[in-house]
Amino acid sequence: LNAVKLESPPNDPEAPDIRLLLETLYNEAGVDFRSYAYSSLKRRILVRVQRENVGSISDLQKLVQRNPDVMERLVAGLTIHVTAMFRDPAFYRLMRHEVVPVLRTYPFLRFWVAGCSTGEEVYSLAILLQEEGLYQRSRIYATDLNETVLGKARRGIFPLAAMQEYTRNYQKAEGLRSFASYYTADNDFAIFRPELRENMIFAAHNLVGDASFNEFHGIFCRNVLIYFNRTLQERVHRLFYDSLLTFGYLGLGRSETIRFTPHASSYAEINAQEKLYRKIA
Amino acid sequence: MIVIGGSLGSMAALHTILRDLPKSFSRPIAVVLHRHKDSDDALMTILQRDIALTVREVVDKEPIQLCCVHIAPSDYHLLVETMCFSLSTDEPVQFARPSIDVLFESAADVYGSEAIAIILTGANRDGAAGAREIRRRERGHAESGDPGCARRADSSSRGDWTSPHRSCSHPHSTFQT
Numbered sequence: 001l002n003a004v005k006l007e008s009p010p011n012d013p014e015a016p017d018i019r020l021l022l023e024t025l026y027n028e029a030g031v032d033f034r035s036y037a038y039s040s041l042k043r044r045i046l047v048r049v050q051r052e053n054v055g056s057i058s059d060l061q062k063l064v065q066r067n068p069d070v071m072e073r074l075v076a077g078l079t080i081h082v083t084a085m086f087r088d089p090a091f092y093r094l095m096r097h098e099v100v101p102v103l104r105t106y107p108f109l110r111f112w113v114a115g116c117s118t119g120e121e122v123y124s125l126a127i128l129l130q131e132e133g134l135y136q137r138s139r140i141y142a143t144d145l146n147e148t149v150l151g152k153a154r155r156g157i158f159p160l161a162a163m164q165e166y167t168r169n170y171q172k173a174e175g176l177r178s179f180a181s182y183y184t185a186d187n188d189f190a191i192f193r194p195e196l197r198e199n200m201i202f203a204a205h206n207l208v209g210d211a212s213f214n215e216f217h218g219i220f221c222r223n224v225l226i227y228f229n230r231t232l233q234e235r236v237h238r239l240f241y242d243s244l245l246t247f248g249y250l251g252l253g254r255s256e257t258i259r260f261t262p263h264a265s266s267y268a269e270i271n272a273q274e275k276l277y278r279k280i281a
Numbered sequence: 282m283i284v285i286g287g288s289l290g291s292m293a294a295l296h297t298i299l300r301d302l303p304k305s306f307s308r309p310i311a312v313v314l315h316r317h318k319d320s321d322d323a324l325m326t327i328l329q330r331d332i333a334l335t336v337r338e339v340v341d342k343e344p345i346q347l348c349c350v351h352i353a354p355s356d357y358h359l360l361v362e363t364m365c366f367s368l369s370t371d372e373p374v375q376f377a378r379p380s381i382d383v384l385f386e387s388a389a390d391v392y393g394s395e396a397i398a399i400i401l402t403g404a405n406r407d408g409a410a411g412a413r414e415i416r417r418r419e420r421g422h423a424e425s426g427d428p429g430c431a432r433r434a435d436s437s438s439r440g441d442w443t444s445p446h447r448s449c450s451h452p453h454s455t456f457q458t
Contacts, residue, residue, distance in 0.1 A: 009363050011393030011418055037342075037367040039360035039387040044371065081370060226341045226357075226368045233342065255354040255368050257340045 006034045007229060017057040018042060024061055031075055031145075032208055035232035041078065048077045079146055081224060084165065085120045085158075088222075088254050089172035091274045092128055096174060098270055099249055100132045103217065109138040112216045112243065114207060115224030116142040119153025120166075123182075124173075125220065126196045131176045135199060141214065143205035154202045156192035158183075163190050207236050212243040219244055223253035230260065237261045241279065250277040282345070282361065284388045284415075286313045286381030286408045287401030294401045296328060299350060304333035310350045311339075311359065311366070311388065313379045315407070318356035325352065341368045353379035360387040375407035385411020393418040 006022060008015035018041075022033050033041060045057060052070055054060050064071040086092055103109055109129075113122045122142040129135040144150050167179040183190040205213070207224070219240050225233050240250060241263050250258070250267060252275040258264050267277035287295060295312065316324065322338070328350070329336040336350045337343075342365050343351070353359035357368040359379050374380035381400070385408065388396045398415045400408045 007363055009361075009387075009391040012390035015390075037360070037362055037369075039362050039390065040358070040367055040369040040371065042387075042390070043358075043360075043369070043383065047371075082372070083370075223370045226370070229362070229367075230342050230365065253341075253370075255338075255340050255357050257342075259340070260342050260344075 007038055009038060012042070014042070014057055017061065018045060021045065021057055021061040021064075024064060025071075025075065028065065029071055029075055031079075033078060035208065035229050036078075036227055037229050040227055044078050045074075048074050051077075076146060076148065080149055081115070081117050081227070083117055083120045083223065084162070084169065085124045086166060086169035086173045086175075087121065087124075088274065089169050089174075091222075091251065091254070091276065092124065092173035094271050094274050094276055095128060095251075096132065099218070099276070100128075100134065102247075103132075103134055106217060107137065109134060109218075110214060110216045111138060111140045111218045111220065112214070113140060113142045114205070114219060114221040114240070116144050116150075116153055116202075117146075118149050118158075119156065119202075120158070121220060121222065122153060122200060123156065123192055123196060126200065127170075127175070127182060128173075130196070138199055140200045141216075142200055142202050145204065145206045145208075147204055150202050150204060154197070154200075156194070156197055157189050158192070160185055160188050160190050207239070208232065212239055214243065215245050216243055216248055217245055218249040218251065220251040222251060223256070226253065226256060234261050237263045241266060244279045246279055246281075248279050250279065251275070252277070282388055282392045282395065283308055283310045283397045283399065284312075284361075284385050284411075285310065285399045285401065286384065286411070288315045291401030292324075292327070296330075296332070298399070299328070299332045299334060299336075302332075302334055304348060306334060307347045309345045309347055310334070311345075311353075311361065311384060312350060313353045313359055313381045313384045315377050315379070315381075316355050318378075320355045328352070339366045339368065342366070353384065355379075358383040360384065361391045362387070363391055375405055377405070377407045381408035382411040386414045389414040389418050 006019055008019065026032050049057055049060050052060060054063055064074055111125060113125065116122050119142060122140055125140060126135060129138050142153060170179040183192045225236060244250060254275060256275055258267055258277055266279060266281045268280045270276040270278055285295060325336055325338055334348055334350050336352060338354050339351045339359055344365050351366060356378060357370060360367045360369060360383060374382050385398050396415050398412045400412060
């Protein structure tokens with residue numbers, strides 16, 4: 001094990017069991033969770049304890065050593081985050097009004113949706129770019145650590161039950177068409193139009209350790225870094241900084257901020273509420 | 282640390298508690314109020330009125346500060362870490378996000394017996410498990426302004442004491458949920 005130390009809180013009786021479990025995951029699955037935010041990680045571990053029907057974290061640790069399926073479900077449970085199309089509509093309104101006019105001045109555009117999970121925000125971005133006439137000159141790189149969610153994102157098939165919420169979000173985001181025109185409904189699923197996927201590139205990328213792979217006009221990483229501790233957040237922000245063109249945009253989640261990182265002064269705040277930043281130095 | 286949880290209906294009770302605290306009050310305070318996911322900043326403005334301490338909606342990894350009331354943002358869980366707060370968009374707990382249990386349980390892990398839990402009115406069981414967890418670290422206290430919620434927190438935390446806060450009888454306090 002390298003020098004990364006798990007920051008466990010002083011009064012958690014389960015901290016030694018969690019430490020052992022994370023060591024097992026690191027040694028046997030090669031996934032390093034020691035720089036994740038401890039408290040939210042612990043909650044996710046406890047959800048797995050419950051779902052796997054074992055009595056304790058220490059039982060789960062013993063079980064993952066003999067059962068690769070349990071291991072896989074645990075890693076997925078600790079990494080996958082749930083998102084929605086046009087989540088935080090005000091963010092997309094801001095994109096339309098403040099960012100799109102600037103993007104129009106570029107002949108070619110590259111975007112990175114980092115930690116894209118099942119792809120809801122990738123499709124939202126593609127729809128917005130298409131409505132603004134920019135999609136033809138864009139490439140959206142969508143990455144996640146987990147191959148299973150990437151596969152789902154690539155297929156573009158989402159539960160039909162979610163469409164009501166997404167339609168509301170889309171309308172609040174000042175969408176220009178009928179949201180239903182972007183998918184065909186098939187019993188329980190909404191199958192999104194394949195042309196939306198034309199300029200999407202899906203790839204496995206681990207924010208914990210993998211390097212920069214291109215230079216982007218915009219990077220979107222919303223509600224992903226909240227699961228990391230400050231040290232790891234700083235490392236990922238270094239990666240984003242290195243991967244953004246000067247005057248490129250960085251979009252974070254509504255309750256995230258660049259303020260506590262060493263890169264704060266390298267960005268101008270486009271909008272304080274929606275956490276949209278622009279690289280200026 | 283003092284952790285406080287309640288429904289939106291306990292705003293007035295929360296305000297009454299906070300209004301009595303001096304600017305120099307040197308324990309950090311963290312609050313979860315159940316509220317709609319689209320609720321806006323008006324809550325902060327209302328809470329800050331007549332209060333000496335600084336009221337702030339938490340952003341991820343914000344340092345835990347003394348003389349400050351840290352409020353969970355809508356649609357995120359608020360968790361206590363060593364030295365700072367973190368947020369999560371994980372599924373609701375007891376139908377709530379932010380959830381009182383999530384805040385209380387993480388506060389227990391970090392602050393142990395130094396954590397004090399206050400449950401104001403509650404519409405459901407959210408907060409009971411968290412209060413029990415704080416009780417388990419010894420010397421934790423759970424108070425409630427709502428008898429039903431107090432009973433739930435009390436019975437599930439086994440042996441914890443509950444007593445109505447004196448602000449419960451305050452003429453400006455309302456305890457409907």
